[in-house]
Amino acid sequence: MMNQDAGNPIWQDLSSDWLNWADRLAPQADKINRHLIDALELHGMADRVAQRCHNGLCVLDLASGVGEPAFGLAALLSSAFSDMPESAKGKPFPSGRVIASDIAPSMCAGLAGRAARAEIANLDVVAANMQSLPFADAMFHGVSCRFGIMFCQNPDQALRETRRVLAPGGRAAFMVWGPMAENPLFGAMDAIFKQVLGTGFEAAGLDLFGFSSAENSVARLINAGFDDVSLVTHTPCGRIPAAAPFWRPQMQMLFGAALRNATSGQGREIDDLMRASLSQHIEDTYFRVPMCFHVLSGRREMAV
Ligand SMILES: C[S@@+](CC[C@H](N)C(=O)[O-])C[C@H]1O[C@@H](n2cnc3c(N)ncnc32)[C@H](O)[C@@H]1O
Numbered sequence: 300m301m302n303q304d305a306g307n308p309i310w311q312d313l314s315s316d317w318l319n320w321a322d323r324l325a326p327q328a329d330k331i332n333r334h335l336i337d338a339l340e341l342h343g344m345a346d347r348v349a350q351r352c353h354n355g356l357c358v359l360d361l362a363s364g365v366g367e368p369a370f371g372l373a374a375l376l377s378s379a380f381s382d383m384p385e386s387a388k389g390k391p392f393p394s395g396r397v398i399a400s401d402i403a404p405s406m407c408a409g410l411a412g413r414a415a416r417a418e419i420a421n422l423d424v425v426a427a428n429m430q431s432l433p434f435a436d437a438m439f440h441g442v443s444c445r446f447g448i449m450f451c452q453n454p455d456q457a458l459r460e461t462r463r464v465l466a467p468g469g470r471a472a473f474m475v476w477g478p479m480a481e482n483p484l485f486g487a488m489d490a491i492f493k494q495v496l497g498t499g500f501e502a503a504g505l506d507l508f509g510f511s512s513a514e515n516s517v518a519r520l521i522n523a524g525f526d527d528v529s530l531v532t533h534t535p536c537g538r539i540p541a542a543a544p545f546w547r548p549q550m551q552m553l554f555g556a557a558l559r560n561a562t563s564g565q566g567r568e569i570d571d572l573m574r575a576s577l578s579q580h581i582e583d584t585y586f587r588v589p590m591c592f593h594v595l596s597g598r599r600e601m602a603v
Contacts, residue, residue: 304402304428304431305402305403305404306402306403306428307450307452307504309503309504309505309556310401310402310403310405310406310450311403311404311405311406312555312556313552313553313555313556314364314365314403314405314406314408314409315405315409315555316551316552316555317364317365317406317409317552318365318409318413319551320548320551320552321365321366321367321409321413322413323548324548325367325370328367328368328371329371330535331474331533331535331592332367332368332371332445333371334474334531334533334594335368335443335445335472335473335474335594336368336371336372336375336443336472338470338472338529338531338594338596339358339441339442339443339470339471339472339596340441340470341356341358341376341392341393341440341441342392342393343468344356344393344440344441344466344468344469344470345393345395345440347468348393348440354395355376355393355394355395355396356376356393356394356395356396356440356441357395357396357398357438357439357440358372358376358395358396358397358398358439358440358441358442358443359397359398359400359432359434359438359439359441359442359443359464360372360397360398360399360400360442360443360444360445361400361401361427361429361442361443361444361447361448361457361461362400362401362402362429362444362445362446362447362448362450363399363400363401363406363410363424363445363447364401364406364410364447365406365409365410365413366399366410366413366414367445368443368445369397369399369410369422369443370413370414370417370419370422372397372443373396373397373399373414373419373421373422374419375392376392376393376394376395376396376397376421377394377419377420377421394421395421395440396421396422396423397421397422397423398422398423398424398425398434398439399414399422399423399424399425400424400425400426400427400429400432401426401427402426402427402428402429403426404426407424407425407426410424411424429444429447429448429451429457429460429461430451430452430453430456430457430460431456431460432460432461432463432464434464435464436463436464437463437464437465437466437467437599438464438466439464439465439466439469440465440466440469441465441469441470441471441472442461442464442465442469442470442471442472443471443472443473444461444471444472444473444474445473445474446474446475446476446592447473448473448475448510449475449476449506449507449508449509449510450505450506454509454510454519455519455522455523458519458520458522458523458525459523459524461523462523462524462525462597462599465599466599467599467600467601467602468598468599468600468601468602469598469599470527470596470597470598470599471525471596471597471598471599472594472595472596473510473594473595473596474592474593474594474595475509475510475511475516475592475593475595476507476508476510476511476591476592476593477511477532477534477591477592477593478508478511478512478591479507479508479511481534481589481590481591482589482590482591483576483577483580483588483589484546484549484577484588484590485500485507485549487546487572487573487576487577488500488546488549488550488553488554488573490576491569491572491573491576492554492557492569494572495561495565495568495569495572496554496557496561496565496569498554498557500553503553503554503557505553510593510595511593513530513532513593516530516593516595517530517595520595520596520597521597523597524599525597525598525599526597526598526599526600527597527598528595528596528597528598529595529596529597530593530594530595530596531593531594532591532592532593533591533592533593533594534589534590534591535589535590536587536588536589536590537586537587537588537590538585538586538587539585539586539588540584540585540586541578541581541584541585541586543586544570544573544574545586545588546573546577547570550569550573
């Protein structure tokens with residue numbers, strides 16, 4: 300199913316960069332995705348659903364890009380896979396299907412191609428703007444969204460839409476970036492792209508930090524009608540050999556179009572400045588660069 304609204308053209312332009320890195324970044328993505336998937340509390344939902352229907356759970360992933368966390372969710376909901384999150388140890392993960400969605404047709408096409416190559420049988424792809432979802436009320440037992448809600452033109456409308464398509468008792472979970480000051484990789488990228496190419500996140504039309512305030516984000520979920528709202532902040536710190544240009548994947552996935560138009564000299568200058576800026580985080584020959592994200596979640600109230 301295709302939706303005519305392709306959204307901000309920047310994502311169309313970046314889909315080749317996202318596809319280029321997707322498989323290599325998947326193991327790292329899995330590590331943080333488990334926080335988002337745990338927040339959906341699918342076990343509780345499965346217990347209730349099992350009493351009424353035998354088709355298993357139906358989970359929607361919004362702004363899936365080329366597959367995160369939709370692939371991980373599909374694996375967990377497939378009886379063919381045995382991985383399970385920490386919280387589910389000792390209890391089989393419920394089975395079901397995932398609908399992966401994104402506003403950018405090229406992201407959806409890339410995602411569908413990856414899913415076909417990986418022979419994922421319980422995942423469908425639907426192009427959709429999360430501000431006006433093409434789904435019936437109460438259709439999903441859970442809704443996930445990883446680093447997507449902040450990029451909508453009207454995130455509050457997208458939150459209300461998310462709640463509308465959730466079944467009573469179902470949870471939505473959003474992974475969102477914490478403040479730029481607590482994400483030095485992004486801080487360096489923003490400053491260096493402004494310096495070398497005259498375009499930072501704002502000029503590129505990328506609002507990464509619209510949900511960085513924990514207090515405001517919780518209030519937005521409550522205003523959209525969610526109950527039992529929670530927010531958990533995570534501050535992992537990688538351990539990457541100091542020789543590795545580890546900033547390149549994120550840099551290309553956010554500024555790929557600008558980099559393609561840059562001269563090779565500008566490309567080298569950006570790399571050198573990124574290394575110099577991030578070297579303050581080198582400890583014992585490893586980059587230890589902290590990052591900060593929140594997992595924000597809320598429930599559609601139970602029917603009375
Ligand atoms: C930072 S990427 C995140 C992709 C993926 N969830 C991940 O974490 O790898 C943001 C995605 O949001 C999508 N997006 C932006 N606005 C959207 C909207 N209104 N509805 C649906 N998707 C949207 C973009 O097309 C892009 O693929």
